[in-house]
Amino acid sequence: MVERAVSELSPGMVLAADVLTPGGRFLMPKGTVLDAGHLKSLTAWNLAAVVVTGDAAAAASPTSRPGPEAEGLPAEDREAVAAVVRERFGAFDTAGEAGAVLFRLAVDREIRKRQAAGPEPVQAAVAEDRCRRPAEAGALGPLTPDVLLRDEPKLVSPPEVYLRINDVLRDPASTVEDAADSIRHDPSLAAKLLRLVNSSYYSRTMRAVSGRFPAKVDSLSRAVVVVGARQLATLALGVSVLPLFQDIPPNWVNMRLFWEHSVGCAAAAQAIAAATGRVNAETAFVAGLLHDIGRIIAFKQAAAHMGTAMRQAEAESRPLYLTEREVLGFDHAALGGHLLQKWQFPTNLEKMVRYHHDLEEPLFIDEPAVIHLADIVATAMGWGGSGNRRMPALDADAWAILGLTGGDLAGLVPVMEARLGETMRSFFPDHQGPP
Template sequence: MVRRTVSELSPGMVLAEDALTPGGRFLMPRGTILDAGHLKSLVAWNLTEVTVIAAAEANPQSTEAPPSSASAPVADDDGDGRAAAEAALAERFACSDVAGGPTAVLYRLALDREVRRLQAGGPVADQTPVAEERSRRPIDPATPGPLSLEGLLRDEPKLVSPPEVYLRINDVLKDPASTVDDAAESIKHDPSLAAKLLRLVNSSYYARTMRAMRGRFPAKIDSLSRAVMVVGARQLATLALGVSVLPLFQDIPPQWVNMRLFWEHSVGCAAAAQAIAAATGRINAETAFVAGLLHDIGRIITFKQAVVHMGVAMRRAEVEAVPLFVVEREVIGFDHAALGGHLLQKWQFPANLEKMVRYHHDLGEPLFIDEPAVIHLADIVATAMGWGGSGNRRVPPLDPAAWEALGLTEDGLAGLVPVMEARLAETMRSFFPDHQGPP
C-alpha cells in the first residue's frame, strides 16, 4: 500500500482503504477501481491524498493496470460477498443492458456498494421479509378491469383537497410580488414543516451559499427569514410545497412495502435529481428535488385504493421480470406516474413539477423532455443503487433521448453518484433524525 496525492492518481488504481471526505464522511469503499469519474469526485471533495494498492500488490504477475470496465472485479476477501452481490444485481438489472454506456457505470457503482453492504453484515438485496412474502403471493386468476384516474383520487378523502399549509405556500408561488416575509409567513405556522426546512437549509448542500454570504448570517441558519435569504423565497416555498404533502402519504399497508424504504427511495431520487439539475443547468435544483421527492406518490394511492390490481401487477412484475410501471399500465389502465401527475394538476401545482412527475416514465409524450428527463435518470440512479424501494425491483431501461437531452458524460455521472449518496444520507436525517450513516 502506498499514499498518493490526488493529482498522482490515474484510472485503474485501486483504493487500499475507504476514502473519506475531509469532514470524515464515507465517500468510496476500499477496493474501488478508480476511473475518471472517481478522480473528479475526489478532487471535488478537496481530498489531498489517499491510500492505493501498489502495482505489485494489485497483480504480482503483471504490471498492467486493473481493468476499469463495469464488469471489473470488486475487491472481496472471500468471494462470497461478491457472488451474492452479483446475483442480487442480476435481478435488479434484468431489464437493462449493462454491457456499456451510463447503465454500465451505474452497475459498477451498485456492485461496489452491494459488496460493501454485504461485508458490513447487511442482508442480500431484495430478500427482506416483505419481498419474500410478496414473491410467494399467487396471481389472482380473475384479472380486474381498468380503473379511472379521477375515481382513485375521489375515493381517498385526504386527497380531495391539499393541506392548508400547501394552499398558503401555493399563494406565495403564484404571486410574483411575494416577499421574503410572505414566504416565511406561509411556513412558520406549521412547526414540523419549519423544522424540516431549517434542517435542510443547514445541510452541507447550502454551505457554499452560506460561505458566500459570510458576515450576513451566522454559521447556523435559525430562522425562516434567514433561510429564505440563503435559498431564495420561491425556492424555499417550492421545497416547502413538496415537504408539506409528505404527511398525507405515510400509511401504505405494510404487506406492500416498508414505508421507511419507500421514503428512502423518494429522497434518493430527489437527491439525484437535485445533483443532475445542478450539473446540467436544465432546471432549478430545488424544483428538481421536489419533483424527485414526489415522483412516486401515485404508487402510494394505488397501494391503498387499488389493492387487487396492485396485487396482480406486483406478482406479474416479479414473474415476468419487468419494471412495475409497465404492468401497472396493463392491469390498472395507467401507471403511477400518470396518477401522480393528475393529482398534482388537480392541486394546481406548478406546471413544470406536474410534468416532471407525470412523464418520468413516458418521455415520448411531452414536447420538451429536458425536465422529465432529469427525474427519469434520477429514478434510474436511485433504483440502480438500491436506495430504498417503492415496490419496483427492476431498473428501468434508460431512454437514449433523455441521456442525450441532459448532455451528461459517463464520467460525469460516475462523479455525481457519491455526491448524491452523501446528500441522500443527510436529507434522510433531516426527515428521520434517527437515520444512521450511509444508506
Template sequence: MTGNLTSDTAHRMINDGQLNVTDLFRHAGISHPVMQELRAMAMRRAEAKPDLFTHPKPRTDGASDNLRHKAATAGAGVDPMEIVSREIKLHSLPRVIIELQRAIDNPASSAEDLARIISLDPGLSVYLLRIANSALYSFPSRIDTVSRAVALLGTRQVSVLALGVSVLKSYNQRPVQLLNMEHFWRHSIACAILARAIAARSGRKDGERYFVAGLLHDLGRLAIFEAIPDMAREVLELAEAEHLQVVQAERKVLGFDHARLGAILLRKWNFPLNLALAVLHHHEPSRGEPRGEAAVVHLADILSKALGYGGTPVFFVQPLDSGVWESLGLAAEDLAGLEADLDARFDETLAMLGW
C-alpha cells in the first residue's frame, strides 16, 4: 500500500491523512447523505493513498497578525479588468485558435474546414489525437488523422477541446509563484474527468464541454497568482489563519473571486458563453441555470477535493449546493462509480495533457 516507506512513516502519513480529511470537511457539513458517504470515502482513501491528503501548507511567517485589516482595505485597489488585460496580453491565443473560432461561428464551415485549421498547429493536433485515442473514448480502432477525429467526435466537441487545450498549453509554459503547478493541474484534470463522468451518468450529451469546463474552472486563480502574487499570498495566509475557503478569502482580500475573473477571461477570449457561465457559477450553481454546466462542475470540484486532489496549498471541501444532487438525478451509489471512473482515467489523462 505504501511502497518502500517504513512502518512508522506509513502510519504517520495515514494518521496525517485522516486528520487532514477531518479538516478538509470543516465547511462541508454532513447533513446530506451524499456528503456523509463522501466523507467516509475520503477517510478510506486517506488510508489507502495517504500521500494524496498531505499537501504542504503555506508559510505565514507571522504575517497573519494584521490580516483582518489587510482584508478590509486591500481589495479596494484591485481592478479585475486590469488583471484580465494583463493576462490577455501575456497569454494571447495562437492564430490557429482565432481562425478556429471564426470557423465555428460561420454556419458554412464544414468538418473538413475545422480539421484543416487544427492541422496547421502540430502541437494542437497531437493533443487532440491523444485525447481521441485515450480511454475517454475507447474507439475500437486507432484515430490517425485530425479529420477522422473531427468526424467521430463532432465539430462542436473538437472545437471546445481545442480551445481548452490551447489555454492549458499557454499556462503550462509559465511557472506561477506560490502555486505548485503539478498539484493545480492534477486538481483541474481530476475535475475535468469527473465532470465528464457526471455528465454521462446524468444523461447529458457533449461530454467534452463538461470536460473543458472542469479543466478550466480555476483559470481565474492562475491569473490571480500570476498577476498579483503578493495579494495571492495574503489570500492563502488569510484562508489558513481563519480556516476559510480560498474563494471566501479572495473576496475579502481582493473584492472578487477567481470564478468571476476566469469567466471574464474566457469571454474576452471569445469562449462559448455556457462555458464562461459554468466557470462563473461553479461555487454557487444556484445562481445559474438549475441543470446547467455549473451544477456538474460544482459537484466535480467537491468530489475532486474530497478524493485528495486539491489545487492550492489550502483547500477545503465546499458545501454541496442544495438541489444540485437532486437536479442531476444521481444516486448515492454513483459516488463509488465516479471514484472508479477517476482512478481508471487519471494517470493516462495526466500524461496525455502533458503532466
C-alpha cells in the first residue's frame, strides 16, 4: 500500500482503504478501481491524498521479471515455471507494455501454484491438457452456424426465464418489481444472483448507501435496488442460459475449467469496463461470461472439425480460434454471436461476443475491445481453460482505445482475480479459488 496525492492518481489504480470526506462521511470503499469520475469526485472534495494498492510508480514501469513470489525458489524451478508461461504466450509480444506486465504476473501466479501444491501439478496440468485431444477426426463436411444451431434442440429457442428477463430489458418502462418478478420464478437462478450480489464487489455498493439495507441482501427486490433493475436483469440474462451449456464430454474439455476461464474473462471485463467507462460493468461481465459459448456448441455439434482444429493449433502453436476459422469456416466467437442474435440478445452483448477476436469488422470497437483484452488477461493468467492453449495477439487499436497503461493493468489484475474467486464460489460453492 502507498499513499498518493490525488493529483498523482490515474484511472485503473485501486483504493487500498476506504475514503472519507473531510467531514468523516463515507465516500468510496476499499477496492474501488478508480475511473475518471472517481478522480473528479476526489478532486471536488479537496482531498489531499488516498491510499492505493502497490507502488504505482513501479507499476508504471513494468518489466517481465518475476515478482516477489519468486524469492526463495530454486533457479531451475523458476525457469521451469517461466517455460510453462512462455509456451502459453507463444508469439505474444512480451516486450510490449501489456505483454511485459502480463508475463510477469503470469509467472508469479504459476510460482504461487507450485509453492502451494509442489512442482508436479504444473507439469501434470499441461500433460492432462494434451491428452484431451481426440485421436480421430473423422470425415469433414461443410458447416454453417445455422446448421449447428438447428441440430441442437435446446438452442432452437431460449428458456422461458430468459424470455421474461428479455421482456424487462426491452421495455424502458419496466419497474423494480418487474425485474424481480422476471427472476423469482426460477429459484436456482434467484439463488445464484443473490450469491453474486452478496459478494464483496456489491457489498461495497451497499456500504456506500449504509442504513438502507441489512448486512446481507436476502430478496430480489433489494438486489435490484443495489445493482439496478436493468443491470440485475442483464446479469440474470447471462446466468439463465448457463445450464444449456454443461454437458460436454470430458475428452474435450473439463467443464469446471471452462467455466473458470469464462468467469475469469467476465471478472476481467467487469474491471476493465469500470476502469475505462467504455461499457456498463454488468454488461461487460455477461459478455465475458458468454464469450466462448460458441466453442461449446462446436464441441458438441462439430466434434470431428474441432478435433482437427485443436490438433492443428497444438502442432502449429497457434490460438485455437485461428484454426477454427480454417477448419470450420468460422470461429467460436462468430458462432456464439450468431446464437445471441437469433435469441434477440441486446445488440451490444451480441456484438461484444461476436467480435472479440475480429476487431476490424465492427464500426466501433470500444465495446468488443473490452472482451478482447479480458480474454487475453484470463488466458495469460491461466484462469481455467476452454480448449485453447495459446494467447491471441493483442490488437493495437483495442489497447489504444481503452486508454490503459501497463501500470493500470498491473493494478487491475489482482482485483480481477479476487472477483474470479468470489464468482466461482457463487456458481460452485466448493471452489477453492486461484492461489
